[in-house]
Structures are given as C-alpha cells and as structure tokens.
Amino acid sequence: MSDDFxxxxxxxxxxxxxxxxxxxNQAAMEAIEKLYQGRDFGLFQEIGKLTRTVHDxxxxxxxxxxxxxxxxxxxxxxxxxxxxxxxxxxxxxYVIRLTENAANKTMDMVEETVPxxxxxxETAMNLKGDxxxxxxxxxxxxxxxxxxxxxxxxxxxxxxxATNIEDNLSSILLAQDYQDLTGQVIKKVIKLVHxxxxxxxxxxxxxxxVESITGIQYEPSSEAREEEYLEGPIIxxxxxxxxxxxxDDVDDLLSSLGF
Amino acid sequence: xxxxxVDDFSTMRRIIKNLLRxxxxxxxxxADDGNTALPMLQSTSFDFLITDWNMPGMTGIELLKSVRxxxxxASLPVLMVxxxxxxxQIVEAAQAGVNGYVVKPxxxxxxxxxxxxxxxxxx
Numbered sequence: 001m002s003d004d005f006x007x008x009x010x011x012x013x014x015x016x017x018x019x020x021x022x023x024x025n026q027a028a029m030e031a032i033e034k035l036y037q038g039r040d041f042g043l044f045q046e047i048g049k050l051t052r053t054v055h056d057x058x059x060x061x062x063x064x065x066x067x068x069x070x071x072x073x074x075x076x077x078x079x080x081x082x083x084x085x086x087x088x089x090x091x092x093x094y095v096i097r098l099t100e101n102a103a104n105k106t107m108d109m110v111e112e113t114v115p116x117x118x119x120x121x122e123t124a125m126n127l128k129g130d131x132x133x134x135x136x137x138x139x140x141x142x143x144x145x146x147x148x149x150x151x152x153x154x155x156x157x158x159x160x161x162a163t164n165i166e167d168n169l170s171s172i173l174l175a176q177d178y179q180d181l182t183g184q185v186i187k188k189v190i191k192l193v194h195x196x197x198x199x200x201x202x203x204x205x206x207x208x209x210v211e212s213i214t215g216i217q218y219e220p221s222s223e224a225r226e227e228e229y230l231e232g233p234i235i236x237x238x239x240x241x242x243x244x245x246x247x248d249d250v251d252d253l254l255s256s257l258g259f
Numbered sequence: 260x261x262x263x264x265v266d267d268f269s270t271m272r273r274i275i276k277n278l279l280r281x282x283x284x285x286x287x288x289x290a291d292d293g294n295t296a297l298p299m300l301q302s303t304s305f306d307f308l309i310t311d312w313n314m315p316g317m318t319g320i321e322l323l324k325s326v327r328x329x330x331x332x333a334s335l336p337v338l339m340v341x342x343x344x345x346x347x348q349i350v351e352a353a354q355a356g357v358n359g360y361v362v363k364p365x366x367x368x369x370x371x372x373x374x375x376x377x378x379x380x381x382x
Contacts, residue, residue, distance in 0.1 A: 100269075100270060103270040103273075104270060104273070107270070107273050107274070107277065110277070111277065229345075229348075230312070230313045230318070230343060231343065231344075231345065232313060232342045232343065233342040233344075233363065234342075234344045234345075237344065242345055242346055242347070243344045243345050243346065244344045244345075244346060244349065244362060246362075247361065247362055247365065247366075247369050250344075250349060250360050250361070250362055253346060253349050253350070254349065254353060254360060257350065257353050259353065
C-alpha cells in the first residue's frame with residue numbers, strides 16, 4: 001500500500017471522528033463516503049499496478065500469449081521471447097522420450113541376453129557330467145568319440161555366444177548416452193525456471209498488496225493439497241523427518257504398526 | 260499364480276515383470292491405473308496385485324481401498340511399489356490393508372523378500 005493512500009485514510013478517519021463528536025451527522029456521512037471512495041481509488045491504483053506487473057511477468061515467463069488481447073506494439077515487443085516456456089516443455093518431453101527409449105533399449109538387450117547366458121550354462125552343465133566320467137576313466141571308446149565331438153562343438157558355440165553377449169553389453173553401454181544429452185537439456189530448463197521464479201516473486205509481492213486492501217484470504221485449492229500429499233520421489237530424505245529414507249525405515253515403521 | 264502389475268510407466272511395469280519372471284512367476288498382466296486394473300481384477304481371477312500409488316485416473320491407494328471393499332477381492336494380497344515415502348502415507352496404506360510396501364528405487368532383493376514374506380503369511 002502506498003504511503004499517500006495510508007495518510008489519506010488516517011486523515012479522513014480523523015475527520016469522521018471530529019464530525020461525530022461535534023454531532024454533525026451529515027458531515028460524518030459525507031466523510032464515510034469519502035473513505036469509501038479513497039479505498040476504491042487505492043484499490044484501483046493497486047490493481048492497475050498489478051496488471052502492469054502481470055504483463056511484465058508474463059513477458060518474463062516467456063509464455064505463449066497469442067490468446068491474450070494485447071496491443072500490436074506489445075505483441076511486437078514480445079516476439080521471439082514469448083515461446084521459451086513452450087520450448088522448455090518440448091525439451092522436457094524430449095528428456096522423457098530419451099530416458100524411456102534408453103530404458104526400453106537396455107531391457108531389450110537384457111531380455112535378449114538372459115536366454116543366451118542360460119543356454120551356455122545348461123550346455124556346459126550337460127557336458128560336465130560326461131567330462132567327469134571321462135576323468136574317472138569310465139567312458140567307453142564310443143562315448144569318448146561322442147564327447148570329443150561335443151566338446152569341439154561347444155567351444156565354437158561358447159565363442160559365438162560370448163560375442164553375442166559382448167555385443168549386447170556394448171549396446172547397453174551405448175544406451176546410457178542419454179545422460180549427457182538430457183543433462184544439458186535439463187540445465188537449460190533450470191535456468192529458465194530461475195528466471196521465471198524472480199518474475200513470480202515480483203508478482204506475488206504485488207498481489208499481496210491487493211489482498212491486504214481487499215481483505216482476501218488465500219486458501220490453497222484441494223488440487224494443490226492433493227499434489228502436496230502425493231510428493232513422489234523424495235530428493236532430500238536425510239534432511240526430513242516426515243519421510244522414510246530407506247526400505248529398512250519402511251519395514252521398521254510397518255513392524256511398529258504390527259506388520 | 261497370476262499377478263497383476265499396475266503402474267502408469269510402461270518401463271516400470273516391464274522391470275517388475277522381468278524381476279517376477281526371474282522369481283519364477285511367468286503369468287502376469289499389466290494395467291496403467293486403478294480404473295483399468297479394477298475391472299480386470301473383477302473379471303479374471305488374480306492371485307496377487309502389485310500397484311504403484313501415484314497414477315492418473317484412479318490412484319493405487321484408491322485401488323487398494325476398492326479391492327478391500329469388494330467382497331470377492333477383499334482377501335487379495337496387495338504389494339505397493341511406490342516412490343511415495345511419507346510416514347503418514349505408509350501408515351495410511353497399512354490402515355487401508357496393504358500387505359507389503361516397497362519404496363522406489365528398490366532392489367530385486369527387496370522385491371523378492373516382500374513377495375515371499377506375503378506368500379508365507381497368506382499361505
């Protein structure tokens with residue numbers, strides 16, 4: 001609230017008391033009327049300033065404002081800057097796409113490799129039985145010739161399968177390249193969030209002035225409360241005591257509840 | 260043993276599906292939120308439910324409460340696998356009748372242990 005506005009209010013309030021004490025009711029009514037006018041005028045002024053701040057903030061938020069009614073000059077002023085939020089959304093979508101692709105690619109490779117490794121193990125285990133009998137000199141000449149051939153085949157098989165596994169591991173390694181790319185994109189978005197944050201602080205300061213004149217009280221919407229309740233991954237669990245920091249904490253809490 | 264996996268992220272469903280396969284559970288089905296999961300649970304006979312908490316549409320806690328309120332499904336074992344880690348949330352899930360609670364990120368060992376413990380208890 002501006003100082004002038006406050007001084008004016010105090011002055012008019014004092015006049016009102018004077019009139020009432022002097023028993024001049026008509027003058028008192030006029031003073032009340034003036035007080036009202038003063039309040040409305042102050043409010044208009046603050047709303048005017050708020051409107052200007054909102055406009056500046058929107059420009060600083062770099063949001064798409066094509067849908068808003070604005071002067072041609074303002075539109076021209078905004079061009080080139082207005083779509084950075086839109087751009088940030090695209091960038092974050094790109095991060096989701098890249099991480100999802102990497103996760104799927106990695107799982108493809110794992111799902112392909114597990115049976116290969118299983119086949120290697122099973123074939124080796126089958127040969128192991130005959131090999132032990134050979135060591136104990138229990139094999140007939142016929143069986144020995146068969147084992148001889150099987151070992152030869154297995155050595156080729158093992159070589160081929162190992163190459164297959166190495167190729168898949170290498171693909172898994174390459175699939176991690178998203179980390180570098182998404183890191184760069186996220187850093188850009190963080191920078192924009194910082195800029196928007198300072199505009200927002202300005203806007204909130206302005207809005208609180210209007211709130212104080214009109215006596216509006218802010219109640220968070222139920223949707224906001226729901227969002228707050230479902231917080232998702234906790235990134236600073238060590239610094240908080242309302243969250244669990246590990247699976248052990250979960251187990252302790254549940255067992256304290258009789259689980 | 261038929262298991263329903265409910266998570267809005269397909270990669271997480273795939274991870275859980277793979278871990279379950281390693282544990283010898285090959286018969287799994289997937290749903291992406293409570294609204295798709297509930298009709299599946301009601302129309303097919305599942306032996307086990309693994310669900311995330313925060314999902315669009317119907318959340319995991321609402322799904323758990325619906326399962327417990329449904330006479331046919333009430334005794335279905337439910338394991339919650341979620342990033343939600345507030346103490347009050349874990350207490351809420353316990354009060355709603357969850358059989359196990361695993362916080363993300365989790366290990367294959369933790370998932371295995373909880374599943375085995377639940378089967379041990381329900382028999």
